[in-house]
Amino acid sequence: xxxxxxxxxxxxxxxxxxxxxxxxxxxxxxxxxxxxxxxxxxxxxxxxxxxxxxxxxxxxxxxxxxxxxxxxxxxxxxxxxxxxxxxxxxxxxxxxxxxxxxxxxxxxxxxxxxxxxxxxxxxxxxxxxxxxxxxxxxxxxxxxxx
Amino acid sequence: xxxxxxxxxxxxxxxxxxxxxxxxxxxxxxxxxxxxxxxxxxxxxxxxxxxxxxxxxxxxxxxxxxxxxxxxxxxxxxxxxxxxxxxxxxxxxxxxxxxxxxxxxxxxxxxxxxxxxxxxxxxxxxxxxxxxxxxxxxxxxxxxxx
DNA sequence: ATGTATGCAAAACATTTGCACCTGG
DNA sequence: CCAGGTGCAAATGTTTTGCATACAT
Numbered sequence: 001x002x003x004x005x006x007x008x009x010x011x012x013x014x015x016x017x018x019x020x021x022x023x024x025x026x027x028x029x030x031x032x033x034x035x036x037x038x039x040x041x042x043x044x045x046x047x048x049x050x051x052x053x054x055x056x057x058x059x060x061x062x063x064x065x066x067x068x069x070x071x072x073x074x075x076x077x078x079x080x081x082x083x084x085x086x087x088x089x090x091x092x093x094x095x096x097x098x099x100x101x102x103x104x105x106x107x108x109x110x111x112x113x114x115x116x117x118x119x120x121x122x123x124x125x126x127x128x129x130x131x132x133x134x135x136x137x138x139x140x141x142x143x144x145x146x
Numbered sequence: 147x148x149x150x151x152x153x154x155x156x157x158x159x160x161x162x163x164x165x166x167x168x169x170x171x172x173x174x175x176x177x178x179x180x181x182x183x184x185x186x187x188x189x190x191x192x193x194x195x196x197x198x199x200x201x202x203x204x205x206x207x208x209x210x211x212x213x214x215x216x217x218x219x220x221x222x223x224x225x226x227x228x229x230x231x232x233x234x235x236x237x238x239x240x241x242x243x244x245x246x247x248x249x250x251x252x253x254x255x256x257x258x259x260x261x262x263x264x265x266x267x268x269x270x271x272x273x274x275x276x277x278x279x280x281x282x283x284x285x286x287x288x289x290x291x292x
Numbered sequence: 293a294t295g296t297a298t299g300c301a302a303a304a305c306a307t308t309t310g311c312a313c314c315t316g317g
Numbered sequence: 318c319c320a321g322g323t324g325c326a327a328a329t330g331t332t333t334t335g336c337a338t339a340c341a342t
Contacts, residue, residue, distance in 0.1 A: 016317075053308075054324070076306060078306090106256050114248055115277045131267075134266065182331085
């Protein structure tokens, strides 16, 4: 079910057409990890009008508002995904770019413990595993969407 | 002890002045994580002549040759460190940018196990912890060098 | 010599910003 | 109506590339 205007109001953002379009796209592709350019192109192809600068601005605002998470996988662009509130890390297939999400409490706990031992208090972390799938039918290379 | 010409030959790279300068700088600042721009400025300030494009080219070659590791911490630039062969991950201080290196076998093992469980074979990973130091004397924000 | 490396300037990208116009409440 | 949002184009910051020159072997 796509997010609505309430979600924007909830975080103090005016409900505008571009913001709704982007929010809906992210919700529709909830399992994808899209770059700003991806979002822009997707919307254009869907016949929607939008400016690339707006996409960047809106995604940045969404990130600040906690609506989306930004990731830096390999490559020069950031990718975004809706922040459903459930933390997870990512495994990226070195063959096809498929992205698998996972969560491991043992690692999370060790990260906190290590930070403590070093005299720090953990705030965030970024962890990405690059791995090869063993399936022979692994597609050759997608844009990084699921 | 700074690396020498043998290290370049070993990986099949011609021994040139720019390459030696960069290699020596990285060895001298072995505890730092320098961007290409950092390397460029450092050398200029040391009175060495070099072009920024060369720094980028050489660092990329060094990475391909396994002499250096490239990291993507927050911010737009890549940073580089000499690859001493001992894998480690990084904790970045959210206050001052100090970088602490660490290694945890429990996490390493879990990463391999998780990959296996998901049907993949782990090749590499990137893990960065962002944390606040508890020391009151934490400097305010350096360039990201140790 | 001669193939490769370098330096400079220009290009290529991803992203940000200035500004006039449009829009939501 | 009016603050804030949008679109475009221009600016920015990082990294790459084309090409003539310089260098290592």
